[in-house]
Amino acid sequence: MDVLDLARTQFAVTGSLHFLFVLLTLGLAPLVAIMHTRWARTGLPLHERMTRFWGQIYLINYALGIVTGLVMEFQFGLAWSGLSHYAGDVFGAPLAMETLVAFFLESTFLGLWIFGWGRLPKWAHVACIWMVTATAYGSAFFILTANAFLQNPAGAVLSGGRLELTDFGALLTNDALVYAFPHVLGAGLFTGGMVLVGASAYQLRRRTAEVEFFTRSMKTGVITAAIGITVTVMFGYAQFAVGIQPGKFSGNAAAAVPLGFMVEGGHLFSLIVLFFMLPCIRLLPRWRWAHPLLIALTPLPFVLAVLGWLAREIGRQPWMIWERLTVADALTPGLTSGMVTASLAGFTAVLGLLAVVDYVLIARIIRRGPGDDLSLGAAGERRAPALTY
Amino acid sequence: MELLWFALFAVLLAGYFALEGFDLGVGLLLPVLGRTVERRDRMVAAIAPFVLANEVWLVAVAGTLFGVYPMLEGEVLFGLYPLVVAMLLAWVVRDAGLWFRRRVGGPGWRRFWDALIALGSLWLSAGWGMALYGAATGFTSSPMHPVGLLLGVVVTLLFAFHGWTFLGWRDPALTGAARSGRVLALTGAVAALPALGLLAGAMGYLLDHSAPPATLNVLSLMVLPFAPLMVAAQVWVWRTFRPGKGADRIPSFF
Numbered sequence: 243m244d245v246l247d248l249a250r251t252q253f254a255v256t257g258s259l260h261f262l263f264v265l266l267t268l269g270l271a272p273l274v275a276i277m278h279t280r281w282a283r284t285g286l287p288l289h290e291r292m293t294r295f296w297g298q299i300y301l302i303n304y305a306l307g308i309v310t311g312l313v314m315e316f317q318f319g320l321a322w323s324g325l326s327h328y329a330g331d332v333f334g335a336p337l338a339m340e341t342l343v344a345f346f347l348e349s350t351f352l353g354l355w356i357f358g359w360g361r362l363p364k365w366a367h368v369a370c371i372w373m374v375t376a377t378a379y380g381s382a383f384f385i386l387t388a389n390a391f392l393q394n395p396a397g398a399v400l401s402g403g404r405l406e407l408t409d410f411g412a413l414l415t416n417d418a419l420v421y422a423f424p425h426v427l428g429a430g431l432f433t434g435g436m437v438l439v440g441a442s443a444y445q446l447r448r449r450t451a452e453v454e455f456f457t458r459s460m461k462t463g464v465i466t467a468a469i470g471i472t473v474t475v476m477f478g479y480a481q482f483a484v485g486i487q488p489g490k491f492s493g494n495a496a497a498a499v500p501l502g503f504m505v506e507g508g509h510l511f512s513l514i515v516l517f518f519m520l521p522c523i524r525l526l527p528r529w530r531w532a533h534p535l536l537i538a539l540t541p542l543p544f545v546l547a548v549l550g551w552l553a554r555e556i557g558r559q560p561w562m563i564w565e566r567l568t569v570a571d572a573l574t575p576g577l578t579s580g581m582v583t584a585s586l587a588g589f590t591a592v593l594g595l596l597a598v599v600d601y602v603l604i605a606r607i608i609r610r611g612p613g614d615d616l617s618l619g620a621a622g623e624r625r626a627p628a629l630t631y
Numbered sequence: 632m633e634l635l636w637f638a639l640f641a642v643l644l645a646g647y648f649a650l651e652g653f654d655l656g657v658g659l660l661l662p663v664l665g666r667t668v669e670r671r672d673r674m675v676a677a678i679a680p681f682v683l684a685n686e687v688w689l690v691a692v693a694g695t696l697f698g699v700y701p702m703l704e705g706e707v708l709f710g711l712y713p714l715v716v717a718m719l720l721a722w723v724v725r726d727a728g729l730w731f732r733r734r735v736g737g738p739g740w741r742r743f744w745d746a747l748i749a750l751g752s753l754w755l756s757a758g759w760g761m762a763l764y765g766a767a768t769g770f771t772s773s774p775m776h777p778v779g780l781l782l783g784v785v786v787t788l789l790f791a792f793h794g795w796t797f798l799g800w801r802d803p804a805l806t807g808a809a810r811s812g813r814v815l816a817l818t819g820a821v822a823a824l825p826a827l828g829l830l831a832g833a834m835g836y837l838l839d840h841s842a843p844p845a846t847l848n849v850l851s852l853m854v855l856p857f858a859p860l861m862v863a864a865q866v867w868v869w870r871t872f873r874p875g876k877g878a879d880r881i882p883s884f885f
C-alpha cells in the first residue's frame with residue numbers, strides 16, 4: 243500500500259470504530275434521559291434501577307466514543323492538512339462548533355451527571371442528562387454538516403486558490419445534510435432500541451428474577467426500534483431524491499455493494515420490527531423461543547450503520563470535496579509510509595484492544611443484570627480519613 | 632476580531648494546562664502517594680468529577696486551531712507527527728484507565744489500569760514539554776533535543792506539584808498538608824506558564840494567520856452566544872464538587 247492508501251485505511255478504521263460507539267451513544271442517551279425523568283417524577287425504585295443499569299451501559303460505551311473521537315479530531319491535521327489549506331475557512335467552522343461548543347458542553351454536563359448522583363438537586367440532575375443528550379445531537383449535527391460539505395460543497399466560492407465561506411446558512415441547509423442527519427439519529431435510536439431488546443431477551447431467556455425490569459426494558463426497546471427504523475428508512479430514501487452527486491453509486495462497485503446490503507438489511511429489519519416485534523410487543527417478553535432470534539439481531543444494526551458510512555464515503559472517491567479537491571491532493575505533503583504505518587499500527591492496536599475490552603465489559607454488565615454492583619449512582623459511604631505519613 | 636479569537640485561543644490553551652495539569656499531576660503521583668488500592672481510589676475520586684470538564688479544553692483548543700488558524704493546523708500537527716501520535720495514545724490510555732479501573736472487582740485489574748493511568752499521565756506531561764519546545768523552534772528542531780527533553784521534565788514536575796496542591800485542597804488527608812483554593816489557583820497559573828510563554832512568542836504569527844473575517848464573524852456569531860452557558864457549566868462543576876461537600880466520599884464511578 244502506498245502512503246495514500248495507508249492514510250485512508252487509518253481514517254476508515256478509526257472512523258468506523260468511532261461510529262460504532264457514537265451510534266449507541268446517540269440511541270441510549272435519550273432513553274436514559276427518559277428513564278431518569280420517569281424516576282424523578284415517580285420516585286419508583288424500578289425507574290431508578292433502570293436509569294442506573296442502562297446508564298452504566300451507556301457510560302461504558304461512551305468511554306470508547308471519547309477516546310476514538312480524540313484520535314479523529316487530530317487526524318485531520320496529521321494526515322489531511324491539504325483539506326484545511328484548501329477549505330479550512332469553510333470546513334473548519336462546523337468542526338470548531340462541534341468541539342468548542344457542543345462537545346465542550348456535553349463533556350462538562352456528563353461529568354456533572356455521573357458524579358452528581360446524590361449531590362445535585364433532583365431536577366438539576368435530570369437537566370444534566372438532557373443537556374448531554376441535546377449536545378450529543380448537536381455534535382452529530384455539526385459533524386454531519388462538515389461531512390455534508392465534503393459531499394456537496396454548498397455556501398462557498400473559490401477565491402485565490404482556496405474556498406471561502408459566503409453563506410453559512412447554505413452550509414446548514416445543505417441537501418447532503420438535511421436528510422442524512424435524521425437518518426443517522428434514527429439509526430442511533432434503532433440501534434439503542436435493539437440493544438435494549440437483545441439484552442432483555444438474554445436475561446428473560448435465562449429465566450431472570452428481574453422479570454418486570456426486563457419486560458419493561460424490552461417494550462421500551464421495541465417501541466424505540468420501531469420509531470428509529472421508520473425514521474431511518476424514510477430519510478434514507480429521501481437522500482436519493484435530492485439529486486446531488488450524480489453517478490455516485492452507478493460506476494462504483496466498492497460503494498454500491500455496501501449500499502445494497504445496507505438497503506436490503508434495512509428493509510428486512512423494518513419488516514421484522516414493524517410487522518412482528520411491534521404487534522407482538524406484549525407477548526414477546528414471554529416468548530422464550532423468540533429470544534435467541536432477538537439476541538442474534540443485536541449486532542446487525544451496527545453492521546448496517548458502518549455499511550452506510552462505507553457507501554457514503556467510498557462513493558465520494560476520488561474526491562475529498564466533491565468535484566473540487568481530490569483525496570490525493572488533500573494528503574499532507576511530506577507524509578511518509580513509515581509515519582502512517584507506525585501510527586496506523588498504534589491506533590489500530592490500542593483502540594482495537596480497548597474496543598474489545600469495552601464490549602466484554604458491556605456484555606458482563608448485561609449478564610449480571612441490575613444487581614448491587616453497579617458503580618453508577620452507588621450510595622457513597624463515608625470512610626475514615628486515610629492515614630497520613 | 633483576530634485579537635478576540637487569539638485571546639480565546641490563549642485562554643483555552645492556558646486553561647487546559649491549569650486545569651488538566653492537576654489531573655495529570657495526580658495521575659503522576661499515583662505510584663508515589665498511592666501505595667494501597669484504597670489510597671489510589673481516593674486520589675482518583677478526588678479528580679474524577681473534574682476530568683471530563685478539564686480534558687475537553689484541549690478538544691476545544693484543537694477545534695479552534697482548525698476553525699481560526701486553518702493554515703497552521705496541519706503545520707503544527709504534522710510538524711510534530713510522531714509526538715502527537717504518541718501523546719494521543721497516552722491520552723487514550725490514561726482515559727481508558729480511568730473509565731475501566733473500577734469496572735471489574737479484582738485488585739490485579741485495578742492495579743493494571745492504575746499503572747496505565749500513571750504511565751499515560753507521565754507520557755502526556757513530558758510530551759507537552761517537548762511539543763512546546765518543538766513549536767517554539769517553528770518545528771525546525773526535533774522535540775527530542777536536550778532542551779525539549781528538559782522542558783518535558785519541567786512540565787512534568789510542574790503538573791506533579793500542581794496535582795499535589797490539588798489533593799491538599801480537595802482531600803488533605805492524602806498529602807498531609809491542607810492547601811487553600813488561592814494556592815491552588817497560584818500553582819495552576821504556574822502550570823500554565825510554559826503555554827503562556829509560547830503564546831506570547833507566537834502572538835504576531837498567529838494573528839497574521841487567522842482565518843478571513845467572514846469565517847471569524849460566523850464563528851463569533853455561533854460561539855459567543857453559548858459562552859455564558861459554557862462558563863456557567865464549568866463554574867457549576869467547581870461549586871458542586873468543592874471540598875467539604877463529601878469530597879472524601881467514595882466510591883466514585885472512576
